[in-house]
Amino acid sequence: MIYTVYAKHDDMTFIMEEKTGGGKRTLSVVGFYFGEPDDSATKEYTNSLTAEFDED
Numbered sequence: 001m002i003y004t005v006y007a008k009h010d011d012m013t014f015i016m017e018e019k020t021g022g023g024k025r026t027l028s029v030v031g032f033y034f035g036e037p038d039d040s041a042t043k044e045y046t047n048s049l050t051a052e053f054d055e056d
Helices: 039-045
Strands: 004-005 013-020 024-034
Touching: 013 039, 024 039
Parallel strands: none
Antiparallel strands: 004 013, 013 024
């Protein structure tokens, strides 16, 4: 199951993946993006763990 957790203070959404099976449960961060939860951003940034910024 994929779901999001919003950190309001930092204005970041974390994409979480929960798996169960074999008597075990795992929870992983599988992506993140800046801003409030948005389904299209969640799809775009799942499995994206690095942010890239232009240097000014």
